[in-house]
Amino acid sequence: MEDQMSKMTLHGFEISDIDDIMVWETGDLVLQFTGREAPTSREIEFAILRDHIIPHPWYMAICLNSRVIGSISVMQGSGEARCRGELGYVLASHYWGQGLATCAVKMVISNIFEEIPELERLEALVDVQNVRSQRVLERVGFVKDGLLRKYLVFRGQSKDMLMYSFLSSDVLNLWSTFDL
Structure with a gap:
């Protein structure tokens, strides 16, 4: 694993990452928590990649041996909410349980607060049923802020979500538990 x-x-x-993206974005295990429908065509996914993902400064490919196996992003708030950002990540199900998502989140945290100095808080919303993702965040040092009941509609059903947060001041604790 190490x-x-x-x-x-x-x-x-x-x-050139489009083919790898199409592989992991179509997996049923991945789709159950992403909030997206399975890609309907390569052309649509190509347009999303070209127009939205590539231009975004903090939408990164998670790569293993130079192959894209997932993504991780930070979407910074604007205006009065510019002090916080939302962390999101997805990993091909074949790589679950190997510590790779945890490592990717730690890699982002080690840089994000320096690269976006006005950012003081990272938030992550997690489906209450996505226990694996909850464990990833807790291992990294995110704090569970609470349960958001009926927070969003996901495939026609209201879903409860958990809110996690990591503050810029928490980075000092991160360094004592992980070597990058």
Whole structure:
């Protein structure tokens, strides 16, 4: 497992990543928590990649041995909410349980507060049924802020979500528990 993590990198997405994206974005296990429908066509996914993902400064590909196996992003708030950002990540189900998502989240946290100095808080919303993702956040040092009842509609059903947060002041605790 540690050998795999040493081969993991984050980089900005490229057009050539489209085939890898199509593989992991169509997996049923992944789709159950992403809030997206399965991609309907390569052309639509290509347009989303070109127009929205590649231009975004903090939408990164999670790569293992130079192959895209997932994504991680930080969407910074605007106006009065510019002090916070929402963390999101997805990993191909074949790689679940190997510590790769945890490593990717720690890699982002180690840089994000320096790269976006006005950011003081990272938030992550997690489906109450997504126990694996809850564990990822808790291992990294995110704090469970609470339950948001009937927070969003997901495939026609109201869903309860958990709100987690990590503050810029929490980074000092991160360094004592993890070596990058």
